[in-house]
Amino acid sequence: MGLAVSGKNRVWICYCLSSPTDGIKPTSLYKRPEATIQQMEYRKIKGEDEDRDPRGVDDVESLHGKSLSLADNNSLATVGETKFDKAKWKRKSVVTLALTILTSSQAILIVWSKRAGKYEYSVTTANFLVETLKCAISLAALGRIWKTEGVTEDNRLTTTLNEVIVYPIPAALYLVKNLLQYYIFAYVDAPGYQILKNFNIISTGVLYRIILKKRLSEIQWAAFILLCAGCTTAQLNSNSDRVLQTPAQGWVMAIVMALLSGFAGVYTEAIIKKRPSRNINVQNFWLYIFGMAFNAVAILIQDFDAVMNKGFFHGYSLITVLMILNHALSGIAVSMVMKYADNIVKVYSTSVAMLLTAIASVFLFSFHLSLAFFLGTIVVSVAIYLHSAGKVQR
């Protein structure tokens, strides 16, 4: 599990062509990439607003409006290029761009470490350190904020049970999903699982619509179907057809898992946005505290003897440290994007990161891209265009 899933159980390209964060431990599964597409989208829509269709702005606004209305009641009313919107857009662009780069490099680090040989270190300790590092960074950020702004209702660390009680729920959902992951491999092989995992795209879209009550236009739904088909196409290889022989139980489990991770993602967005004025670093701190707790338990259950005999840091290398750093930073970036963007962007960015990784590995590892990959990339690119075009039309 965790980093090891990608390290041990899968051919690396399958990993690269899947959500690079998928193998991670439940507690660090908040690490879900949000991407540059939102940014493109906004650039596009801004472009189109001026010379085409002002409704574009309304749409974008109503979207922020829904998600950030509690944070700023003006945002629903404010239409057009206010300074506030510019700042919001810039912040969103920066975090999404950062996240896509981090996510892509994540998969590349994993390949690199695979080239360096099998994982020697215990995955649970690595994941524990990831959560600890995220906690530390959140606290450091809070420290600076307290210095400048002082301690306020929104940035103080102390919290109510009511606020904090929901934070472990997504982690629990991912835990169940990752337990199912063990059983699904009885019905489908790892590459087949990578293909079935694309159900996540559809499930996220559906749950996003149902739970967060956000609308997608018909064109955007078409784009979402294309995104799913495009990602699957990009992952096709000579053995892919085997997935069609998956027994009914396999299909059911794949769909259940897709619903679980989709729900966990949407739920995370819901709880982070529930109190938008709340400082994200505080929200992260509590998310990551639970992350540390989950992984501490995991160490005790999975790797207690190994840690006792060989030591906590046994088998750590430069690459291990880099991977831990990368996971920590991208984890924080995901929380940021969850707060300032949404799950739809996350799904698109997962795909973009996947494609970027494969393209980067052509240069880094002289990996050969397949025709299926090119076709999938074309379909995904058109889907991205349609997602933003679809917004403007309604």
Add this chain to the structure above:
Amino acid sequence: MGLAVSGKNRVWICYCLSSPTDGIKPTSLYKRPEATIQQMEYRKIKGEDEDRDPRGVDDVESLHGKSLSLADNNSLATVGETKFDKAKWKRKSVVTLALTILTSSQAILIVWSKRAGKYEYSVTTANFLVETLKCAISLAALGRIWKTEGVTEDNRLTTTLNEVIVYPIPAALYLVKNLLQYYIFAYVDAPGYQILKNFNIISTGVLYRIILKKRLSEIQWAAFILLCAGCTTAQLNSNSDRVLQTPAQGWVMAIVMALLSGFAGVYTEAIIKKRPSRNINVQNFWLYIFGMAFNAVAILIQDFDAVMNKGFFHGYSLITVLMILNHALSGIAVSMVMKYADNIVKVYSTSVAMLLTAIASVFLFSFHLSLAFFLGTIVVSVAIYLHSAGKVQR
């Protein structure tokens, strides 16, 4: 060449997954399927007209308008559900539906005949009989029209050199293209060629825009790219990646061939629509007369000895007769659709016929569909939706 291309040089599924008329002799290459999509499209738009966006009708009308304005100057002005439009729509639907069914069954007949063993008959004689049969049917239809309507300026067989001079041009273009076909196989194998042939989709769209001056919306262009990607995806197999090793000459030739067949298709539409009031059976008669001439020459060059020694009908079987009948009928249907619809529909219908053929052969020949085929089918279906949705939006 001709029917034999599909019979001898290609694995049948490649044939089924390509334009089923592609192997046909130049003179019978007017046989280009026009499909049920136009029909779907119209149903959809009609649905949308009533409850959504009257601009839908404007768009459809302006499209007819351009193509049929000479036939009926009201058609540009007439917006909405006039009796005239209903009749036009019904006629279009019938011919396109007929064509798609004929085209799909065409490929299936070819598989069937392949199962029955190699072609014994001479392909040139078969193609000659196809053209002759089409000529006879056109004359028979004209006979009935003369009886009912009498001989008019529009339905009389006699014609001017000016009218008839352009008719052999598309045939000549297809001839050049089919000659190139011999040389391209030096650079790419048959399945690879099937994949490169999808350039036809793009070239047809571009030339349709340039030559016939008809507009496609951004969404419709996106749909066209998806159609191309989807068809290619549906054709993917374990050896498809070999096409990526195609040398530059191969790519250039593929593009030139795509431009040639795209131009031939668009040019055929242009000459058939040049004088819309002209009875289609007369236009067909002259098209097919040239078809007979081309094939007569082909018999003399290719199969003169065979025909002399073994006889004209040597190796003919029931299936051969059915194939000739099918090619003749679908050839006529194409001319009809060329007159009443356009090349965009033709491209979409080629894809639909391709998919229908593969699906039908699951039941007929217990053929196994690949995951790539399903993904391609999804992408093509979304492309069809977007093509009609794209119309309504502008």
